[in-house]
Amino acid sequence: MKMQERMKTPPVTLITIAEQAGVSVMTVSRALNDEGSVAAKTREKVRRIAAELGYSPNLSAKMMKGSRTNVIGILVNDLQSAVINEIIGAVSSAVRKLEMDLVIYNSIGDSDNAPSRGLGSMLQGLCDGLLLILPRISDTHLRQLEQRGLPVVLVNYWRPTDLPVVRGGNSDAAAAATRHLLQLGHRRIGFIAGSAFTGQSQERQHGYESALRGAGIEVDPKLIAAGDFGRRSGYEAASALLTAEDAPTAIFAANDEMAFGAIDAVRACGLQMPQDVSVVGFDDIPAAAHVHPALTTVRQPLAAISEAAVRELLVRITGAGGERQRVEFPSELVLRDSTAKAPGRAGSGAAPGRAGVTPVSRRAAASKTASRTVAATVTTATTAKPPVAAGAAGKRTPKKA
């Protein structure tokens, strides 16, 4: 016996069921899909047999006939990213509510050249529509997608495109974060930029710069350091900023990971957090509440974004109408313990609701993971009105279960 034959049950098809039920294949199809008219008794019988046999439809065949598969696809390039994972989780819930299925396609590494191969699979087959999350995809490929006629919605994409986009505020919230630092009396505020793929870093930097200008402060290019959204790059950028002449008293990193790196750098320089240097991040990934000191950062309403993205996609799949090309949700500033009054200054103001709070009581609050959120300026959607009133001032951060 050289070949140990595996006992595979031949797949159950409509034919199998039809034979068992003594009806035609077509009747079975109709019975199972609730389409056309089938005698109640027949449908009952067919369904029972299908259940008994453990029938499950062959999606490929279904799709080949051009009908809907009820599967929507997500294309991501970095499953390690906490933000992306939160979005995926939220999308997952939204999709489930619609009784549809979700398939995630990980195109990590396909930075620019080869995504078409993988895309092809999703495209041609399987899914009715595609959600692109923080794609590094090139414009060329975006256009290819569009032409295929497969419904596509971009999530958190900020570069110019004609494709529909659902996203969270960057610029306004970044400005709010910067103003928060200004109110604490900081005058030299460093910025650590991320990579440019999705355009988000640029938006955040824009908010940072406009807040400075709004306060009558010149933007100093020497205070702007380049990073790549990774923790290490945040460490290095912050180290450079802090050891340079006329170092900043506060650092605004374009994402939380880099902010973590910046915190490490502050300590490595022998400085105290937040007394000597304040640090602000962006994203409010779960770890942001758990680092020490807990990170003041900006949170996008990822659940709302995800739900809207799915809704937009569905509208395009069904052709129901009412598409929006741009949907934006305001982000909100989350105050925690990584920011404090600028050293050697009384501070020209205090954080809302936190005036006079000493570092000690701040830390106590941190241990309970409590934090307050402050509304960022509400971004008005380009072609649609802001779908939710997110970001009410003073709203409590929901505790993570």
Place this chain on the structure above:
Amino acid sequence: MKMQERMKTPPVTLITIAEQAGVSVMTVSRALNDEGSVAAKTREKVRRIAAELGYSPNLSAKMMKGSRTNVIGILVNDLQSAVINEIIGAVSSAVRKLEMDLVIYNSIGDSDNAPSRGLGSMLQGLCDGLLLILPRISDTHLRQLEQRGLPVVLVNYWRPTDLPVVRGGNSDAAAAATRHLLQLGHRRIGFIAGSAFTGQSQERQHGYESALRGAGIEVDPKLIAAGDFGRRSGYEAASALLTAEDAPTAIFAANDEMAFGAIDAVRACGLQMPQDVSVVGFDDIPAAAHVHPALTTVRQPLAAISEAAVRELLVRITGAGGERQRVEFPSELVLRDSTAKAPGRAGSGAAPGRAGVTPVSRRAAASKTASRTVAATVTTATTAKPPVAAGAAGKRTPKKA
């Protein structure tokens, strides 16, 4: 103009190419797949045209013919889980090396009843094989899968099954963690169990109990609390343990999330970490290094596990032979700052390499995210020898980029 017709390019099929090239469909198929014999010149031409037209094969059609799709699927039930995400990332790399594609199917919520619907899609179509990661899947469904003849490999599954399993050590590492606490002088050590789905919590509890017995300590059921792997449940379980009579001086949680909750609970009880109470977790999720105090925990070699799982799956897909039914990798204890000598005791020993380290210097070490790892007992695989020599004592934790 009521209906804004979308301009969809009709999909490029073999037929399109065949017409353009003036050959038959079959020749095109052969040319593109390098199968059969095709004149070099013809193949060249066909390929050029295919490229020009941006052809990408219809996977569904391909699969319907029963040929390989070069896609492997992952079935998960919780994309929010940090552990699962790390596994997925590692699997992703492994799959990419094989020039195959990866599709993730999120079956969250399908705890027991309805996974067949979603499973069906993956099964019937799309993928050549399936990796089940920490599935909550019922035995019935497992068996169904097996019978379909679709190659399946379970990752980190601990309940009894005939299906192939690749997993990381639980029991031995949990015993090592418990012995670590014992060496620090702790005698009353609480255990917070997780949910029972994958059998992992039971394994960890088993290690905990056997270590206690090995030290001649009776297992006290009152020291064992039930959780569900969520942070909140860890908080509640730890609160209960700490406020009970004869409270433990150390708590071993079956995963990091619950350990975080336990740390919160310790503080909420007005106790100091780690002077009054030591806490140990399991998993070493990224956040474990960033909480305060940094968490002593157990790390599974997820990269090795993932690679082995993919390899096992591929072996089954190709029928190349050399299958292993059980592959296990030893896990290792990661010492950080959440564990210290038992209060009011000299301690019957000290953690390897950390004797005499005061809390102060411990915290300093934490800020650099430095940690040491200690080998857990090596678990010998059931039907195969341990594939890697993971867990050398004293090995440095690789710094996260």
Place this chain on the structure above:
DNA sequence: ATGAAAGCGCTAACAA
């Protein structure tokens, strides 16, 4: 209410 036939895009098997 039910059935028969055709065909989606592709490839295995045979034919030329």
Place this chain on the structure above:
DNA sequence: TTGTTAGCGCTTTCAT
């Protein structure tokens, strides 16, 4: 080397 035929599982169309 190339082409023809058939059919994968399903649904749409047109009959009955």
